[in-house]
Amino acid sequence: MEWTIFLILIPLGLVAGFLNVLAGGGSLLVLPVLIFLGLPAPIANATNRLAILSQGLSGMAGYQLFQKERLKKYLSLSLWTLPGALAGAFLSVEISELWFQRILAIILIAATFLIFFPPKKKLIASSMELPSSFASKLALVAFGFYGGFIQAAAGLVFLLLLSGLGGVSLLESNKLKVSLIVFYTLPVLIFFIWQDLILWSVGLSLAVTQALGGYLAAKFSLKKGEKPIRWGLGLALLVMAGRLLWEVL
16 A cells, blocks of 8 residues: 555544544444545455454553453453354455445444434443343344444444443443453454455554554543534544445445
């Protein structure tokens, strides 16, 4: 790729990392931008995982989640996400590029709705533990499948799953989300490396800048910045969804 592309990737990574921590939805920007820059959809989807892993590890460090008891708890829950994540990753490789872009366009539109009309926080209870029901385990499998397949808006999907099941505080759900994404992204990334789908120069650039963007967001006031960013992100997603649909329909 031409070096001028990195003039786009650097601010893209910073913005995506910032959004993922502040309001969510960073991958919803990264994937269509990479596709518009000329990357085939499977390569864009796979390359993005380097940044997801880097940003997730940075988030875990920020939340101080590397204590033994925390790791043991989250690792045990992550086991339920792994089968779905690997199945989703396999499907993303097997599906045609045309259908991948169609699905991405639909997700962009659906995510825009969630950004403009987010689930009410009162739906999420104050408990610090994930419900141990069979439904919650199936939800983790489904979450892993979605994340392994496309990852975009996985955080929003996870919060919806938790709000539907109930019993998890917003703070704990965010910590759990960050940790589970790290744990299932690692084997998914290894799968994509095995498939030779990683564009390393792009992926490493995004990994560094998204980690930095996430760190900067942690220092920023959520109340002052979240609302305008959500609306700006939502409008950008609508434009990108329209562009994708124009090309693939």
